[in-house]
Amino acid sequence: MTSGTPSTNSSQAITLEQPSLEDAREAIADGIEREALVTIFGRCAVDYEGRASSTLEAGDRHVMLKPDGATLVHTDEGQQPVNWQPPGCEHDVFCDAADDDGERALVLESVRSTPDERLRVRFQRILQVSTFSGSDENDLALSGSEEDLRRRILEDPDLLEAGFTPLATERDTAAGAIDIYGEDAAGRTVVVELKRRRVGPDAVSQLRRYVDALGRDLHADASVRGILVAPSVTDRADRLLVDHGLEFVPLEPIGE
Secondary structure, eight states: OOTTOEEEEETTEEEEESOOHHHHHHHHHHHHHTTOEEEEEEEEEEEEESSSEEEEEEEEEEEEEOTTSOEEEEOSSSSSOSEEEOTTOEEEEEEOOOOTTSOOOEEEEEEETTTTEEEEEEEEEEEEEEEEOOOOOOOOGGGOOHHHHHHHHHHOGGGTOTTOEEEEEEEEETTEEEEEEEEOTTSOEEEEEEOSSOBOHHHHHHHHHHHHHHHHHSOTTOOEEEEEEESOBOHHHHHHHHHTTOEEEEOOOOOO
């Protein structure tokens, strides 16, 4: 395969073999933006700064960036990562300036704000980058479904907020069907988007489309609120909610 040429076995999986650092950076950045699962194999050094500090000198390692913010660094031995960051971290990737020998490196950073921690992986050479977009539908039964989440709110609307009144489910708009349509205690229209698991920016964008579409359907001075309901959201999704004036209610879809 030509160096840096992407191989795809579906529209949701991309692999680059022996890419240039810049090609690898673009693929990784795209995967992070799409909230895909990103894996990188190559020669790298690893530094951690936080409550303690640690350094791994250069070696051949496999690094995995998960959509929930987790980062795992594996060697060719054992089942446990040699370094890692938990869910909720922010991923970043860039190519640094050339050193005194004219060598550049690709740098991955995984940053956690509370507590303040930073994991930095510096690749000298990359043999393979893969990004996978998909979902795992095989959650434990106790995690429930979106229908369980809907049922909880319809049976006890105060779980969403005091004074909320559900008026319809699957209300059609030009952007699609709204999971729950209702009114708050002040009589304002409320669009509720339900997700059964931790979500990212895509869910926020979907909610915004529903709010905008419903606003166009209603009279000009109508006040439309958008509320995303899910077990949790990523940091990027949380920032987008604030930017767009939308809201989030954490709620687990407990099944029967």
